[in-house]
Amino acid sequence: MNYSALIQNRKSFREFTDKQVPFSILETLKNYYYNSVRRLVPELKTSLLVFDTAARGALEGAAGYNQFLVGAPQYLVLLSEKQELAHLNAGYIMQDLLLKLNDLELDSCWLTFTDSDEIKDILGIESPMDVVAIAAFGYGKKAVKRLRLNIRSMSDVDIKAKYRYMEPKRSVNDLAFVDTWGNNRDLDRCIGFFDDMLWEALFAASLAPSYLNRQSYGFLLHDGSISLVSRPDSYNTQIDGDLSLGIVLLHFSAVAENWAGKLRWNFDVSADGLQIPRDHKLIATAAL
Numbered sequence: 001m002n003y004s005a006l007i008q009n010r011k012s013f014r015e016f017t018d019k020q021v022p023f024s025i026l027e028t029l030k031n032y033y034y035n036s037v038r039r040l041v042p043e044l045k046t047s048l049l050v051f052d053t054a055a056r057g058a059l060e061g062a063a064g065y066n067q068f069l070v071g072a073p074q075y076l077v078l079l080s081e082k083q084e085l086a087h088l089n090a091g092y093i094m095q096d097l098l099l100k101l102n103d104l105e106l107d108s109c110w111l112t113f114t115d116s117d118e119i120k121d122i123l124g125i126e127s128p129m130d131v132v133a134i135a136a137f138g139y140g141k142k143a144v145k146r147l148r149l150n151i152r153s154m155s156d157v158d159i160k161a162k163y164r165y166m167e168p169k170r171s172v173n174d175l176a177f178v179d180t181w182g183n184n185r186d187l188d189r190c191i192g193f194f195d196d197m198l199w200e201a202l203f204a205a206s207l208a209p210s211y212l213n214r215q216s217y218g219f220l221l222h223d224g225s226i227s228l229v230s231r232p233d234s235y236n237t238q239i240d241g242d243l244s245l246g247i248v249l250l251h252f253s254a255v256a257e258n259w260a261g262k263l264r265w266n267f268d269v270s271a272d273g274l275q276i277p278r279d280h281k282l283i284a285t286a287a288l
Contacts, residue, residue, distance in 0.1 A: 181229070214233050226285070
């Protein structure tokens, strides 16, 4: 898959047509999950379930987007064994599946939820694993033309009309720092060292969908490595926050590995000397 193109062109759809997804595509998606899907924590056991439109009524009030259920022909439910990194891994895996759906010319939307046991009960899932991610997919209805607000800095803002929802987005210059948190004076030099390939990966990460497009994260380039840092966000639940960070890691890794090779993210790392604010959290670090 051309991850850079898929990431730049992907849109989240909140409305879908009634057209059913062909069985052959469902089989292709399942085969991709079992044989090729990217996994952030490969040793963590997961399971993928696919539900049809009959699940819509059951999910009403238990899962949705911004408290509203997204009606769709199909739903993906990802299960995982219990582990601290389960939702990070789930965001990574599920986003790769949604990009695969885009590659198959289908549309999708992440759904939020708060209670794994409730989802398992209403969908009749009998498993010791937790529900860690849910998405709706099918053939999306064309969105009404909306305005998109691009925020690069307080003095650099523009508004563009797009066929999607209004989404404030931070630019790479607002999300990436060099050596210490908040320092982006040397960012252009650092990116130039990698012949702009690093910028492409950071740009892909900046396009990662997050709850209400809050982008509660940033990157720190230091000592030949890159670290993902989470910012405090009172709007996010722990589940949504971890899923969003997993998506960010998938976007960055999938594009960066074209030139950096397989990235190995280390989650047991120290933030000493990086001057990260106390209310921020160092999530993972990888050598470039």
